[in-house]
Amino acid sequence: MKNLFFLVSSSFDDFKRNKVRTFLTSLGIMIGVLSVVLLIAFGQGLKNYIKEQFESIGTNLVYVLPGRIVGEGGGFRDPGSLGAKFEEKDVLRLKKVENVDYVVPVFEKSVTVTAGANREISQLLASTHEIALALNLEPEIGNFFTKSDLEKRAKVAAIGPKLAEKLFGSKDNAYGKTIRVSNQSFKVIAVLKSKGGGALGGPNFDTITYIPYKTSLRINPDKKFYALYLRARTDTNIAQVKKDAEKVLLKTYDKDEFQVVEQTEFLNIITSIFSVLNGILIAIGSISLIVGGIGIMNIMYATVTERIKEIGIRRAIGATKKDILFQFLAQAIILSLSGGIIGLIFAFVIVFFVRQIFPAEINLISVIVAFFISSGIGIFFGVFPARRASNLVPIEAIRYE
Amino acid sequence: MIELIDITKDYEVGDETTSVLKGINLKIKDGEFVGILGSSGSGKSTLMHIMGLLDTPTRGKVLIDGRDASKLSDEKLSRLRNTYVGFVFQQFNLINKLTVLENVLLPALYAVEKLPFDPRDRALELLAKFGIYDKRDARPNKISGGQQQRTAIARALIMNPKIVFADEPTGNLDTKTGKDILKLLNNLNREFGVTVVIVTHEKDVAKTTKRQIFIRDGEIVQKYL
Ligand SMILES: Nc1ncnc2c1ncn2[C@@H]1O[C@H](COP(=O)(O)OP(=O)(O)O)[C@@H](O)[C@H]1O
Numbered sequence: 257m258k259n260l261f262f263l264v265s266s267s268f269d270d271f272k273r274n275k276v277r278t279f280l281t282s283l284g285i286m287i288g289v290l291s292v293v294l295l296i297a298f299g300q301g302l303k304n305y306i307k308e309q310f311e312s313i314g315t316n317l318v319y320v321l322p323g324r325i326v327g328e329g330g331g332f333r334d335p336g337s338l339g340a341k342f343e344e345k346d347v348l349r350l351k352k353v354e355n356v357d358y359v360v361p362v363f364e365k366s367v368t369v370t371a372g373a374n375r376e377i378s379q380l381l382a383s384t385h386e387i388a389l390a391l392n393l394e395p396e397i398g399n400f401f402t403k404s405d406l407e408k409r410a411k412v413a414a415i416g417p418k419l420a421e422k423l424f425g426s427k428d429n430a431y432g433k434t435i436r437v438s439n440q441s442f443k444v445i446a447v448l449k450s451k452g453g454g455a456l457g458g459p460n461f462d463t464i465t466y467i468p469y470k471t472s473l474r475i476n477p478d479k480k481f482y483a484l485y486l487r488a489r490t491d492t493n494i495a496q497v498k499k500d501a502e503k504v505l506l507k508t509y510d511k512d513e514f515q516v517v518e519q520t521e522f523l524n525i526i527t528s529i530f531s532v533l534n535g536i537l538i539a540i541g542s543i544s545l546i547v548g549g550i551g552i553m554n555i556m557y558a559t560v561t562e563r564i565k566e567i568g569i570r571r572a573i574g575a576t577k578k579d580i581l582f583q584f585l586a587q588a589i590i591l592s593l594s595g596g597i598i599g600l601i602f603a604f605v606i607v608f609f610v611r612q613i614f615p616a617e618i619n620l621i622s623v624i625v626a627f628f629i630s631s632g633i634g635i636f637f638g639v640f641p642a643r644r645a646s647n648l649v650p651i652e653a654i655r656y657e
Numbered sequence: 658m659i660e661l662i663d664i665t666k667d668y669e670v671g672d673e674t675t676s677v678l679k680g681i682n683l684k685i686k687d688g689e690f691v692g693i694l695g696s697s698g699s700g701k702s703t704l705m706h707i708m709g710l711l712d713t714p715t716r717g718k719v720l721i722d723g724r725d726a727s728k729l730s731d732e733k734l735s736r737l738r739n740t741y742v743g744f745v746f747q748q749f750n751l752i753n754k755l756t757v758l759e760n761v762l763l764p765a766l767y768a769v770e771k772l773p774f775d776p777r778d779r780a781l782e783l784l785a786k787f788g789i790y791d792k793r794d795a796r797p798n799k800i801s802g803g804q805q806q807r808t809a810i811a812r813a814l815i816m817n818p819k820i821v822f823a824d825e826p827t828g829n830l831d832t833k834t835g836k837d838i839l840k841l842l843n844n845l846n847r848e849f850g851v852t853v854v855i856v857t858h859e860k861d862v863a864k865t866t867k868r869q870i871f872i873r874d875g876e877i878v879q880k881y882l
């Protein structure tokens with residue numbers, strides 16, 4: 257390759273002469289790179305989103321759950337009916353575990369909440385006042401229920417901001433009003449700050465109704481809990497807390513009746529499921545890249561045929577086979593790479609706008625992948641036509657009309 | 658020096674094999690001014706392409722300064738075509754999408770070694786000398802035949818070749834322009850010692866050269882009939 261600049265500029269001259277053809281050819285690669293980069297960006301966005309959700313609750317949270325929800329292989333298992341239902345006694349015992357700040361029992365149920373004529377489905381979480389501390393819940397209006405509310409069995413509720421808006425039109429309107437759940441009335445004493453969620457089938461933290469568990473006896477008559485949340489002190493060894501909690505629970509329950517899980521385990525399972533899905537989508541997106549590559553090969557064959565005489569002239573005045581090979585290979589790579597770069601630019605623009613509502617992300621890896629894939633496709637699909645060009649017999653080529 | 662030993666060229670057309678060159682023996686020494694004269698179809702162009710390493714003989718040897726051309730790699734042959742030989746084709750064979758100047762510069766782009774001159778300066782100098790300096794940015798198909806011929810000669814000369822082959826250099830030109838071109842080739846030989854081989858079917862053209870070779874039906878003959 258004696259004159260790289262010349263190769264590049266002569267390719268561009270050729271593109272200028274065949275604008276429409278060049279555009280249509282690189283369109284395939286453009287769409288391919290766009291879809292692959294976007295899929296990677298959205299996959300990354302999904303991971304970011306899930307991580308944010310978990311982090312908004314706090315990473316030093318340990319869950320005590322009935323049975324084996326997280327299977328041996330790492331996937332989720334049907335919680336089913338087998339396994340323990342936890343009691344108030346368990347809460348007291350677990351509070352003694354070292355480095356645990358809060359232990360809260362959780363009774364959870366999907367309910368219909370009514371306010372006047374409005375009805376909304378909500379996740380009911382019955383617990384102690386300490387759940388606000390364990391899950392980092394902050395009221396935007398009013399105050400979360402207190403220990404005395406719990407003991408007095410006060411009929412009060414703290415609701416998520418979205419639920420407040422749906423039932424009462426606005427958060428301010430909701431404050432102090434009454435909602436009805438399972439024929440019991442609760443006074444709304446707090447509307448919580450938004451925590452997001454709810455998109456993509458995930459839990460929506462903003463439509464949850466929190467009530468003191470002692471008040472909810474009619475809903476949960478035998479005072480049994482589906483889960484216990486342990487909030488470990490910041491910067492403690494979560495694994496040790498987990499072990500200690502297991503030891504305490506083993507005194508009451510069988511090994512198979514409960515499981516102690518930490519945040520990151522959930523996070524890892526969910527992320528790995530989405531990674532597999534994303535990988536499949538990216539593979540499908542790559543098909544368009546191959547189609548684009550075939551388009552390039554097709555055009556390059558046509559270009560070679562059109563330029564047989566020119567190739568003959570170049571060979572006659574001193575171009576080697578290699579010079580001709582590089583000339584056409586360079587053209588294919590430039591065609592493919594410019595398609596890839598335009599696709600990448602479009603992907604950046606789309607992601608820029610999507611980021612307003614979803615944390616999609618184009619990382620350095622996908623930029624590098626886009627470059628390598630599009631130049632790789634240029635090389636792979638360009639080499640066949642370029643070889644044909646370089647193997648032409650000079651004297652036959654120069655006579656070609 | 659170029660030496661041809663028993664050169665044969667056969668073409669297979671359908672089932673038939675026709676011999677276009679039938680045992681050519683020929684020596685062209687450095688600095689010669691040679692005219693190859695023969696009627697149309699006698700095999701002159703084929704002979705010229707073989708001498709210029711653009712085509713290969715079916716049988717026989719081409720020796721370039723004593724070296725057997727059939728033993729040379731594609732790189733070496735290309736390099737000889739680039740530096741040793743300059744072609745002026747009957748059909749000019751200019752690239753129409755490049756400008757006159759770019760056409761003249763093209764061989765320099767394929768130079769392997771660093772050139773002892775600035776190719777652009779030299780190209781412009783040649784264009785000025787041939788009176789087509791103001792056509793330097795024009796496309797070859799937008800200038801006259803004589804101007805195209807001069808462009809082709811400038812391209813053949815840019816690399817300072819030892820030998821220039823001109824195939825029917827006056828074939829597409831009017832008498833006056835044809836004469837100018839012949840004078841130009843003559844000067845080239847006289848002033849710069851470049852070996853010049855002119856291929857033609859016109860007796861008058863061949864007469865301007867110092868040595869004439871007659872070819873008929875693919876064979877060298879002593880007298881032109
Ligand atoms: N590629 C080819 N295939 C078959 N026949 C050819 C080919 N090239 C040249 N010929 C034939 O060889 C003969 C000599 O051609 P050429 O060397 O061009 O003659 P000239 O230049 O003397 O007119 C012609 O009869 C021509 O038809």
Ligand SMILES: [Mg+2]
Nearest residue numbers: 701702747824
């Ligand atoms: Mg001829």
